[in-house]
Amino acid sequence: MPLIVQKFGGTSVADTQKILGAARKAIRAAQSGNHVVVVVSAMGKTTDHLVSLAKEITDRPSHREMDMLLSSGEQVTIALMAMALESLGYKAVSMTGAQIGIKTDSSHTKARIRSISTNRMKNALDAGHIVIAAGFQGIDDDGNITTLGRGGSDTSAVALAAALNADQCEIYTDVDGVYTTDPRLLPEARKVTQISYDEMLELASLGAGVMHSRSIEFAKKFGVTVHVRSSFTDTAGSLIVASPESNSPVAGAAIAKNEARLTLVGVPDKPGNAMRLFARIAEAKIATDMIVQNIGQEGRTDISFTVPGNDLTATLDVLKTVSKEIEAKQVDYQENVAKVSVVGLGMETQGGVAEKMFRAVSRKMINISMITTSEIKISTLVTCDDALETLRAVHAEFQLEKSPTPFNSSSNSPKPSVSPNPAELSGTLPPTQQNQTKPIKPELDVARLSGMEDILIEAIHLDQTQARITMPNVPDKPGIAAEMFERIAEAGIVVDMIVQSCGRNGKAIITYTIPRTMLETALEITRKLANEWESDEPLYSSTVAILSVRGTGLRSHTGLAYRMFKTLADAGINVNVISTSESNISITVNSTQGEQGLQLFKKEFANEMM
Ligand code: ADP
Ligand code: ASP
Ligand code: MG
Numbered sequence: 164m165p166l167i168v169q170k171f172g173g174t175s176v177a178d179t180q181k182i183l184g185a186a187r188k189a190i191r192a193a194q195s196g197n198h199v200v201v202v203v204s205a206m207g208k209t210t211d212h213l214v215s216l217a218k219e220i221t222d223r224p225s226h227r228e229m230d231m232l233l234s235s236g237e238q239v240t241i242a243l244m245a246m247a248l249e250s251l252g253y254k255a256v257s258m259t260g261a262q263i264g265i266k267t268d269s270s271h272t273k274a275r276i277r278s279i280s281t282n283r284m285k286n287a288l289d290a291g292h293i294v295i296a297a298g299f300q301g302i303d304d305d306g307n308i309t310t311l312g313r314g315g316s317d318t319s320a321v322a323l324a325a326a327l328n329a330d331q332c333e334i335y336t337d338v339d340g341v342y343t344t345d346p347r348l349l350p351e352a353r354k355v356t357q358i359s360y361d362e363m364l365e366l367a368s369l370g371a372g373v374m375h376s377r378s379i380e381f382a383k384k385f386g387v388t389v390h391v392r393s394s395f396t397d398t399a400g401s402l403i404v405a406s407p408e409s410n411s412p413v414a415g416a417a418i419a420k421n422e423a424r425l426t427l428v429g430v431p432d433k434p435g436n437a438m439r440l441f442a443r444i445a446e447a448k449i450a451t452d453m454i455v456q457n458i459g460q461e462g463r464t465d466i467s468f469t470v471p472g473n474d475l476t477a478t479l480d481v482l483k484t485v486s487k488e489i490e491a492k493q494v495d496y497q498e499n500v501a502k503v504s505v506v507g508l509g510m511e512t513q514g515g516v517a518e519k520m521f522r523a524v525s526r527k528m529i530n531i532s533m534i535t536t537s538e539i540k541i542s543t544l545v546t547c548d549d550a551l552e553t554l555r556a557v558h559a560e561f562q563l564e565k566s567p568t569p570f571n572s573s574s575n576s577p578k579p580s581v582s583p584n585p586a587e588l589s590g591t592l593p594p595t596q597q598n599q600t601k602p603i604k605p606e607l608d609v610a611r612l613s614g615m616e617d618i619l620i621e622a623i624h625l626d627q628t629q630a631r632i633t634m635p636n637v638p639d640k641p642g643i644a645a646e647m648f649e650r651i652a653e654a655g656i657v658v659d660m661i662v663q664s665c666g667r668n669g670k671a672i673i674t675y676t677i678p679r680t681m682l683e684t685a686l687e688i689t690r691k692l693a694n695e696w697e698s699d700e701p702l703y704s705s706t707v708a709i710l711s712v713r714g715t716g717l718r719s720h721t722g723l724a725y726r727m728f729k730t731l732a733d734a735g736i737n738v739n740v741i742s743t744s745e746s747n748i749s750i751t752v753n754s755t756q757g758e759q760g761l762q763l764f765k766k767e768f769a770n771e772m773m
Pocket of ligand 2: 172173204205210211236298299312313314315316317
């Protein structure tokens with residue numbers, strides 16, 4: 164019998180009437196001939212309320228007790244949902260994370276799923292029950308209750324769909340699909356019919372709260388097609404799939420409002436320092452983003468990065484010790500900054516996105532204080548006050564409110580999806596049609612993975628075709644990056660990585676990489692600009708090697724970047740520009756050390772290779 168996993172988020176089970184409504188959806192799926200597993204979140208704002216209760220008692224509650232507390236929210240919902248189903252004449256059984264057999268590691272409040280045993284669920288389904296599973300929670304080897312991190316019920320649902328080899332995974336929420344940006348912030352946002360795993364993963368980790376980013380890691384790894392749709396209507400939602408049907412360069416924009424920027428100023432520029440810094444932060448399980456290391460001047464360099472605002476205190480604690488260890492001159496930080504990003508698979512093949520984005524922001528006279536890019540995203544850091552206007556400007560610039568042009572099979576864009584027409588997904592499909600929605604699973608030897616949520620590395624790559632230019636001391640004011648990358652683009656040069664450091668003393672530093680063959684032309688343009696802006700002579704390296712690791716779970720596994728840095732540091736290889744995304748981490752080093760770095764990475768990551 165086909166199996167369907169349905170997840171209902173907090174708003175969708177906020178009161179008993181809504182729980183009954185969700186129960187009716189589950190019943191409809193059962194009546195259509197499916198086994199049904201329902202995953203639920205805590206009711207409404209219950210989890211927030213529990214967090215504030217803890218805060219009334221202590222600023223630093225033990226993480227174990229937080230998990231004990233927070234997991235209670237989902238336990239209430241599963242019982243009520245089972246009662247709702249029984250009251251409507253259906254057999255149902257509720258199960259906590261432990262009863263399902265969701266085994267996690269012991270990182271309380273941020274636990275990762277190691278394995279799921281499906282026997283008990285399967286027995287209950289075979290006995291004709293609808294299974295109601297508590298989202299967000301699991302159990303560690305010592306029997307302690309753990310939680311997966313805020314928003315983690317999505318991850319429970321997709322992980323269960325993967326473990327049960329479900330035919331459908333539906334995420335019911337308070338919006339009717341995935342939009343080009345948060346529709347509550349920009350009403351002009353457009354619902355997308357399909358989006359790729361890579362784009363959704365990136366958007367989710369950059370602030371699109373509609374899906375927990377780790378749920379998309381599962382979906383991608385195990386080939387689960389996810390259907391995001393409304394709890395309150397029957398309209399078709401959005402499908403998250405391997406290869407979507409559109410080929411526009413930008414799929415969506417995201418905003419992360421509550422971010423903090425930290426800078427270690429005057430770090431001695433030698434191998435191992437970046438490693439030590441990120442090792443300590445990784446140990447504290449803090450996910451960093453927008454890492455920018457300036458090209459060293461006078462033997463010292465500044466390293467900046469962003470963390471979620473909630474992690475600021477913990478990060479400052481870490482930096483207090485580490486800045487002494489690596490003899491940094493000072494720690495500088497800024498709260499209330501926001502990250503506005505655009506994401507799109509098409510960026511890999513179509514240029515022009517960066518300069519368009521920077522120009523859209525500069526037209527609003529908004530200053531971008533940091534920039535980082537990866538192959539499928541561009542992130543800018545602005546003040547919280549400017550964030551919404553930045554998002555609006557960028558969304559309009561890429562005309563995200565309009566439907567993209569249909570997929571053209573003669574272009575070199577991603578292949579068409581194997582998923583069905585989303586229009587067919589309206590309501591619950593009869594079993595025969597449901598089989599069509601079964602995704603084609605990637606060739607993945609799941610048994611080889613020691614843990615379901617472990618990092619999976621697809622490729623390690625060395626690019627020896629690039630050169631690097633650094634422009635120190637450019638004015639830290641609106642329009643600088645736009646001007647620079649427009650001129651470079653006008654000369655037909657395709658820029659790969661871009662990083663701009665946060666301005667200090669009214670000056671910023673911009674570094675970018677380009678094909679070596681274009682170095683002379685790019686230098687000429689950059690020198691002209693340096694002249695106009697009265698900034699310093701550009702620095703360059705005609706021979707940089709870019710080492711990249713591609714895979715799934717790279718950023719949420721905070722230790723990976725650290726292992727890359729450590730591997731290079733142990734071999735005395737100095738790191739220059741760093742670019743991180745969910746599915747790719749690239750590091751530039753001196754090209755004479757590129758081949759050595761590649762071999763070292765292949766050895767270091769041999770166990771995690773697909
Ligand atoms: P649930 O409780 O069902 O898990 P969430 O509040 O976690 O729901 O996620 C749904 C919310 O995500 C929406 O109400 C919307 O405001 C927000 N959101 C952010 N970005 C997006 C986006 N790109 N598309 C749709 N919704 C988004
Ligand atoms: N109840 C948890 C939270 O509010 C998990 C979830 O809803 O996904 O974060
Ligand atoms: Mg959610």
